[in-house]
Amino acid sequence: MVDRPDLGAESSAVQLHLRIVQGVIGRMADSSRSCKVWCAALVSAVLVLVARTDGDHHALIALIPALALAILDARYLALERKFRDAYDGFVQRLHGGALGPSELYVVDPPLPIGVRRLAQTVTSFSVWLFHGPLVVLIFAAWLLLWLLD
Numbered sequence: 001m002v003d004r005p006d007l008g009a010e011s012s013a014v015q016l017h018l019r020i021v022q023g024v025i026g027r028m029a030d031s032s033r034s035c036k037v038w039c040a041a042l043v044s045a046v047l048v049l050v051a052r053t054d055g056d057h058h059a060l061i062a063l064i065p066a067l068a069l070a071i072l073d074a075r076y077l078a079l080e081r082k083f084r085d086a087y088d089g090f091v092q093r094l095h096g097g098a099l100g101p102s103e104l105y106v107v108d109p110p111l112p113i114g115v116r117r118l119a120q121t122v123t124s125f126s127v128w129l130f131h132g133p134l135v136v137l138i139f140a141a142w143l144l145l146w147l148l149d
Contacts, residue, residue, distance in 0.1 A: 017104045021087045024107055028080035035073035036130050039066055043134060047141050059142035070131035074121040078113045
């Protein structure tokens with residue numbers, strides 16, 4: 001008979017598992033931040049090129065990276081939330097004494113995200129606080145270029 005390892009809060013295996021999941025959550029947050037950085041860079045580059053070439057109607061091309069990266073940012077946020085939920089569930093099972101050894105070191109991606117969850121994160125404050133004003137800025141630049149032409 002195999003002895004059940006100690007799966008208490010002080011167990012090094014449990015603590016390592018929690019650090020692994022925290023690392024995944026951190027990478028999701030970092031990827032979300034990278035989406036914002038790339039979005040700002042690409043939209044700025046497109047708008048500068050459009051302003052220099054007098055192609056006011058091309059300013060709306062900047063919407064492509066803005067919307068695509070907003071969706072990707074929302075996907076990373078949805079994954080981060082699902083991993084946080086998995087982390088919380090693990091901790092609840094740990095404290096409830098229902099944690100099994102087979103749950104250690106298993107960090108499955110919580111897929112699929114689902115259309116509803118993605119829609120919730122696309123419309124969340126953390127996504128639109130950045131991407132919303134950027135989309136408004138694109139339309140303002142397009143309007144300004146059109147009026148100056």
